[in-house]
Structures are given as C-alpha cells and as structure tokens.
Amino acid sequence: MTSATDSDDRPGLAVTTTALAVIVFLQVPVIVVMLAAFSTTSYLTIPPQGLTLAWFGKVLSDPSYLSAIRMSLILACGSTVISLVLGVAAAYALFRKSVPGSEAITSFLMAPLILPAVVIGVALLQYFSLTGLRGSLIGLLMAHVVITVPYIVRSGLASLSGLDLAVEEAARVLGATGFEAFRLVTLPLIRPGLVAGALFAFITSLDNVPVTIFLIGANQTTLPVLIFSSVEMGIDPSVAAVSTLLIVATGIVLLIAERRAGFHRFV
Amino acid sequence: MIAPRHGLMLIAPLALVLAGFFLVPVLMMLPTSFAEYVPGAGLAKGVWTLENYTRIVTDDYYREVIWRTLGLGLFVTLACLVMGYPLAYLIARGPERWRVPLILLVIFPMMLNLVVRSFGWIALLANRGLVNNLLIDLGLISAPLKLMFNLTGLMIGLTHIYLPFMVLMLVAAIRNVPRDVESAAATLGSSRLHVFTSVTLPLSAPGILAGSILVFVLTISALVTPRMLGGPTYKVMATLIYDEFMQLLDWPSGSALSFALTFMAIGVIWLSSRLTKRWAGMA
Numbered sequence: 001m002t003s004a005t006d007s008d009d010r011p012g013l014a015v016t017t018t019a020l021a022v023i024v025f026l027q028v029p030v031i032v033v034m035l036a037a038f039s040t041t042s043y044l045t046i047p048p049q050g051l052t053l054a055w056f057g058k059v060l061s062d063p064s065y066l067s068a069i070r071m072s073l074i075l076a077c078g079s080t081v082i083s084l085v086l087g088v089a090a091a092y093a094l095f096r097k098s099v100p101g102s103e104a105i106t107s108f109l110m111a112p113l114i115l116p117a118v119v120i121g122v123a124l125l126q127y128f129s130l131t132g133l134r135g136s137l138i139g140l141l142m143a144h145v146v147i148t149v150p151y152i153v154r155s156g157l158a159s160l161s162g163l164d165l166a167v168e169e170a171a172r173v174l175g176a177t178g179f180e181a182f183r184l185v186t187l188p189l190i191r192p193g194l195v196a197g198a199l200f201a202f203i204t205s206l207d208n209v210p211v212t213i214f215l216i217g218a219n220q221t222t223l224p225v226l227i228f229s230s231v232e233m234g235i236d237p238s239v240a241a242v243s244t245l246l247i248v249a250t251g252i253v254l255l256i257a258e259r260r261a262g263f264h265r266f267v
Numbered sequence: 268m269i270a271p272r273h274g275l276m277l278i279a280p281l282a283l284v285l286a287g288f289f290l291v292p293v294l295m296m297l298p299t300s301f302a303e304y305v306p307g308a309g310l311a312k313g314v315w316t317l318e319n320y321t322r323i324v325t326d327d328y329y330r331e332v333i334w335r336t337l338g339l340g341l342f343v344t345l346a347c348l349v350m351g352y353p354l355a356y357l358i359a360r361g362p363e364r365w366r367v368p369l370i371l372l373v374i375f376p377m378m379l380n381l382v383v384r385s386f387g388w389i390a391l392l393a394n395r396g397l398v399n400n401l402l403i404d405l406g407l408i409s410a411p412l413k414l415m416f417n418l419t420g421l422m423i424g425l426t427h428i429y430l431p432f433m434v435l436m437l438v439a440a441i442r443n444v445p446r447d448v449e450s451a452a453a454t455l456g457s458s459r460l461h462v463f464t465s466v467t468l469p470l471s472a473p474g475i476l477a478g479s480i481l482v483f484v485l486t487i488s489a490l491v492t493p494r495m496l497g498g499p500t501y502k503v504m505a506t507l508i509y510d511e512f513m514q515l516l517d518w519p520s521g522s523a524l525s526f527a528l529t530f531m532a533i534g535v536i537w538l539s540s541r542l543t544k545r546w547a548g549m550a
Contacts, residue, residue, distance in 0.1 A: 011361050022351070028387070089278070118528075246380050
C-alpha cells in the first residue's frame, strides 16, 4: 500500500449515493406541498390535476389568513428586536466578565432551550391565567422573547469570543465613551454573527406552536397555529398554498442570508 | 474591564424577564402538580397529594405513553444516525464545491416551518396520500398501508424533522478528525473500511453522542409533529400534556407529566455530560 493520496479517502460511490438519497428525502415533503398548491381539485392531489393559482388568491383574500400572517410578523419582529437588545447587552457583560458567577448566569439564560417547549407553554398558560395576562399581546411577546433570546445570547457570545478587546480600549483612549466604543467599534465587528442569531430568533418565533397555542386569545391566532388547527379540521389546497408562500419566503431569506453573511458558517 | 455595577445593569433586564416569564411560571407549576383535581371544579383547596406522580408509573395507559415516547426517541435517534452519517461524511470529506450547496439543502428544511413540513408528510403518508397511491398504481399493494396515526408515521416525520440537526453535528465532528491520523492508518496498511471503523468513527464519537442526545431530547419533547401525524388518539408525552391542559382541564396531572418530561430531558443531558467527562478523563 502506498501513501494515502487525497482521492483515497474521498467518499466512495455507496456513501455518495446514500447521502444524495438522504438529501432527496429531506426535500420530498417540501416539493409535495408546493405541487399540491396548484391543483384545481378541492382536495389534495399529487400530481396536481390541472393547474391553477386560485388557492393563492383564496389565501391572500381570506381575512383569517391575513390576520394570522400579520400577528405572526408582529410577534416575530417584536420578539427579535427585544431579544436582540436584551441578549446583546447580557452577552457583552458576560464576555467582559464584569459580573460574578458568569457561568451559572449563562446556563440560566440558555435554560429555555433545554426545557421542552410544551412545558414552557403550559407553565405560562397557568401563570397568565392567574395574572390576567392571557390573551394580552405583551404576554405573548414576552413568551416569544423567552424562547428566542437564547439564540441571540449564544451567537453574541460566540461572535464576541473572537474579538480583540484592545480595539475597543483604543477607542476609549481616543476619547469615546463606553457606549460609543461599543456602538462604533465592537458592534460592527460582531454584526455578521448577530445577523445570523437574529435570523434564528426570527424563524424560531415564526415557527412556534407549542408555546403560542396555549397563550393566544381571540383574534391572536398566528399562521402556524392556524395551519396546525385547520389540518385537524381537514385539508384543502389553500393550506398547501399558504405553506408554499412560507416555503418560498424561507428559501429567499436563506439565500439572501447566505449571499450577504455566509449564513452556513453560523449554523 | 468594566465595573461590576455596569455589568449587572446590562444583565439585569434580561435576567428579570427570564425570571418573571420563565423561572417563576415553571416553579409555580410545582404546587399545582401536588394538588388534587376535582372534575368540574378544578383544584381542591388545601389538599396535597402525590397521586399525580404515582399515577404516571402505575397507570397502564400513562406507562404505555411514556414507553412509546422513549422508544420513539431511541428509534428516531438511530434512524438519524444511520441516515445522517453518510451525508455528513460526504459534506465533510466530499468535493469542496459540493459543500455549501449540500449544507444549504440540509439547512433549508430545518429553517422551514415545522407545521408545513408535518403537513407535507400528511400529504405523503395519508391513506389516499402520495405513497399509498403510488404503491397501488404500481400494483405492489391492493389496500392502502397504514402509515399515519401509528409509530411508523411518527418515526418517518420526526426523523425528517430532526435529521438536519444530527447532520450538522456530525459534519463538525468529522471535520475535527485529523486527516493525518487517517492517512497514517492507511499508510500502515489499513483498508478503507478499517480506517473508518478504527479511526474516523471512534474519533467522531463525541459528536455522535452530542448529536444523538440533541435528537433524542428534541424527539421526546415534540408536540406539533406527533399531533399532526398521530392524530388525537395516538399519543406521546407532549400531546398527552397538551390534552390534559386543553381538553381534560386536569392541570395537576398535566403539571406532574410536565415535570416528568422535563426530568427525563435533563436527566439524559446530565448523563451524557457525565459520559463525556469520563471519556475525556480516559484520553
């Protein structure tokens, strides 16, 4: 046996074929949903019988879908912004080791990731019922902050850890206040990591059912909760149409994040 | 260094939000889990009982649901490992120009709405779904296979949902295996299979363990996919908790089940960190 050349430890044909089959498996439900959205039949058929955009029209003129889309966007944008402010501040303090017991605090801030989401959901259901917060927007927003903020703290800590403190100190020496130094020097340096973290937070909020479903009041249904409950009622292609809109939106966001920030490096 | 006073001011807002909207609500479920449930009236005042917990281990139905949940976690983890490793290996060691497109194809379904993905599986696995129609058209079966509302459906759906997490963990682990060690083994006469089983696989073991724990904990905690693919009758722990709170209104029992699920999730994570430390100690 001669020395191992580069091509020797390349994956063989069997591995490559299996891996590509797994890639196909991962895309199958996505493709199926998109195909089903264009069917002219009132029940779900694949391949679609005939071709129509009517289901998209139905979704985009249906007030319950529109109000659910609005609610989802309000929650996702609101909780991402609040989480960014609270999470970056906390990550910065933890990074500068300016508080005692920073390891324990970090674990506490990440704890909502470890607890099953359904447990957070029912705990908040009882809590909101007792305090009268059930059905309030502020309660829902705070619930979404709880489930999204760990992603911000994690990406904040990860981006800060590669940072040279000397740059910020230099700004201070040159007369910048602490906040100016952070805003003008540190923040631009950690921006790509924070963008990735914010995207994760946004999608986590937009995706969430197990916490949201326990807390929403009348007229507060979010898009995933609406799809979730309409599937229990029975399926028509408008569910596939609204899902297709989400698939396309997710794809576009992912491609932009990849182009702009090299998103795959942060996953 | 910034002053401790400033550090506290930066952390306090988030710590307060998490205390008020996470820690306290979870802790407040503790008394509820020891309360007695009176059908129709809610909680009995001033009566404390262990029954909500003892029922979890003694009641046949609860036991069945718990075993089903744990079995599902195990099967899904194994399926993710078997399917995920070849893909992770291709991404980590395959042609450079394939890497980013492949990773994006793994991330894309992961970023996609969970409800949408589960909905896709309903369209595929239902009695008149794509899979059954295809098999019947091909003449392979005469009556539709039961692929939903049972273990098969949940396994397929949950494996699809959590496979990307496993793949990403394994990619990181395989990339950490030094190629020099593999080359050295090959130079010394090991076959490719032997290099893989005696070098690559053991050296990527920490990543395999981390990915497995992650997938297992996510699977036993899952609510949406089991509900959509299992329907209202084929229950796992999370959907049982959902029903106790939303349908039966038996909050004490639901709270006890919540703590049982939390205990299982944290217990698995704790066990694995013990295991990792022991491995690190041996190395």
